[in-house]
Amino acid sequence: MSTPKFRIAICGGGVGGLTLAVALSRYPDIVVDVYEAAQSFYEVGAGIGIWPRAFKVLRKLGRDVEQQLLQRCGYEFTEEYVPGVKHRKSDQAVGIPLFELMTKGNQMRFHRADFQGVLLSHLPPSCKTHNAKRLKSYIQPFRHRSRNSPITLIFKDGSTATCDVLIGADGIKSIVRSCMMRELAECMDPVEKQSVLSCINPIWSGVTAYRTLIPAEKLRARYPDHRVFGGGITQYLGKDAFFLGYTVSLGKYINIAGFTLQPDLVDTVYEADARIPLRRAFQDFEEDAKLLLECVDRVALLGDAAHAMLPFQGAGAGLSIEDAYLLATVLGHKATTLDTVPRALAIYDKLRRPFSSDVALRSRLNGQLCAFQTDVPLHELGNTMTKNWEWAWLTELDGALEEAVKLVEDRSINIS
Ligand SMILES: Cc1cc2nc3c(=O)[nH]c(=O)nc-3n(C[C@H](O)[C@H](O)[C@H](O)COP(=O)(O)OP(=O)(O)OC[C@H]3O[C@@H](n4cnc5c(N)ncnc54)[C@H](O)[C@@H]3O)c2cc1C
Helix, strand or coil, X not given: CCCCCEEEEEECCCHHHXXXXXXXXXXXXXXXXXXXXXXXXXXXXXXXXXXXHHHHHHHCCCHHHHHHHHHHHCCCCCCCEEEEEEEEECCCCCCEEEEEEEEECCCEEEEHHHHHHHHHCCCCCCEEEECCCCEEEEECHHHCCCCCCCEXXXXXXXXXXXXXXXXXXXXCCCHHHHHHHHHHHHCCCHHHHHHHHCCCCCCECCEEEEEEEEEHHHHHHHCCCCHHHHCCEEEEEECCEEEEEEEECCCCEXXXXXXXECHHHCCECCCHHHCCCHHHHCCCCCHHHHHHHXXXXXXXXXXCCCCCCCCCCCCHHHHHHHHHXXXXXXXXXXXXXXXXXXXXXXXXXXXXXXXXXXXXXXXXXXXXXXXXXXXCCHHHHHHHHHHHHCHHHHCCCHHHHHHHHHHHHCCXXXXX
């Protein structure tokens, strides 16, 4: 390989980090290292659903990636209108069907380990992965030496590494983000400083998410006709709590994601004691819903505190895929050199941040609709939810990609 134009370190080998690594493989003049805290890339046992908008981005990673993802899904991708998520009113002894969300294109559902496995198998030789490397902090020397001196990464095990560009894909409790905020605060006046530092500690959304996989056989042995085996996604809705279930890994597992929304705790500091236990939250739900929860052995708790993105539109992973692809496009572009990396990152920020913020608001509203916390009457729920969600199948990333390339190529355009 010729001399690389720069070396990128990706901190975090989750959905976004691995997508970025594969997307960057189109640019052989960039060397990539992925540093992952976990011992293995396959530790999180959960399902993720990818809506058409993000699936079309994954397709851009190559025919082979797409084929392997389809094999893991066990069904084809379609762009036709299809029934998507079945919604039931379930906070009563006998549940009632409310509406079925129609989506243009189907949601592609994966076991997260299967999904990451496909991405890992497509990493090029120019990308190295490092497990058990938990980043503790980084030192960016631009204030002390030349702006292009390498960034030093410091890991929890005491080891260090260097890179030219560092991408924080380290999830909800991002260390890169908190170091970045501290760094930013250093050069601010006391009032601004306080406001930036206050962003470091997460504020709780009042939402508790429970997420687990159960072996399908376990449920089948007891309830062979359970609704969840009928395909698609079922959302069991109720006052202040709801959950959804669907099969992944060719029907081998059932992914369950449950949520409680405590409006009185919005914007408080997260306290584990304040959350409502899973079984109590759903104790008055219809039988069909409770049968699913009976099969849950161990419930993983995710206090979705730091992330502005509530998971009520199943969009967080999809958005990180979009982020990764656009970021790879601006960094990999031949006009981007080590000197112009800041501009490339500013373009990425300009094009992605408003979009993600908008989806975050939509996702929050979806949760409130599902938990009957709005004034929307039941007969209008379907229509309101569809309108709020259709960005995920009616719009595409392509416009932003074109805009990004234009901004990279024409440096006379101001990015602010
Ligand atoms: C219950 C629930 C259901 C969801 N369902 C969906 C869905 O159906 N569809 C969807 O699109 N989204 C869904 N999401 C959201 C989705 O899981 C996240 O938005 C997505 O995983 C974010 O990707 P990421 O790459 O930013 O972070 P992650 O996928 O969380 O990856 C972060 C990685 O960084 C590593 N890491 C952390 N700290 C460090 C460190 N200091 N050093 C090195 N490595 C580090 C972690 O080990 C991890 O591997 C759901 C979320 C919840 C809570």
